[in-house]
Amino acid sequence: HMAVDVLVDSQGEIWVAFTTGFYHFNPEDELFTQQISGAVTATLQNQDGTLWVAGNSGLHIFDPQVGQIIQTIIYDPTNSDGSISIPHSNPDSAIIVKNSITLSTVWPKNQSKEFL
Numbered sequence: 001h002m003a004v005d006v007l008v009d010s011q012g013e014i015w016v017a018f019t020t021g022f023y024h025f026n027p028e029d030e031l032f033t034q035q036i037s038g039a040v041t042a043t044l045q046n047q048d049g050t051l052w053v054a055g056n057s058g059l060h061i062f063d064p065q066v067g068q069i070i071q072t073i074i075y076d077p078t079n080s081d082g083s084i085s086i087p088h089s090n091p092d093s094a095i096i097v098k099n100s101i102t103l104s105t106v107w108p109k110n111q112s113k114e115f116l
Contacts (some may be wrong), residue, residue, distance in 0.1 A: 007043045007051065016052060017043050022053050024063070035066060035067065036060060 003019035014025040016032065023032040025087035040055035050070070051062040062072045 004040065005042050007045060009045050009051065009064060010049060011064070014062075015043060017041070017053070017055070020053070022065075024067075035062065036069065 001018045001020050003016055003018055007015040007017075009015065013025065015035075016023045016093055019039050020036045020042045021041065022036035023034050023039060025032050036053055036055070036057075038055055038057045040053055042054045044052050046051050046052055046061075049064070051064055053060045053069075057072075059073045060069045061073065063069070063070045
């Protein structure tokens with residue numbers, strides 16, 4: 001497993017993106033618990049506390065309070081490898097995502113605007 005991103009959320013919880021999935025790390029017992037399977041390219045925490053997880057199965061909104069995906073925003077089967085690359089958050093809370101074909105802004109309310 002290769003770690004590609006580490007996120008410490010606003011509650012101090014540790015989340016690690018691996019080439020094999022998205023995991024929660026418990027430092028007390030030094031155990032990783034898988035939350036999402038499949039390659040993950042990047043993560044970020046949105047202002048509402050949800051975690052945005054980008055990878056080969058799309059862009060997911062993950063609720064750390066309940067420990068599950070609450071919505072999948074993007075999945076582009078026309079992308080050559082099916083993956084979404086690094087999401088970024090800008091000051092107006094938009095999430096910017098890129099795949100091999102488009103650059104888009106996705107808002108938390110599932111509105112989107114395609115740039116390319």
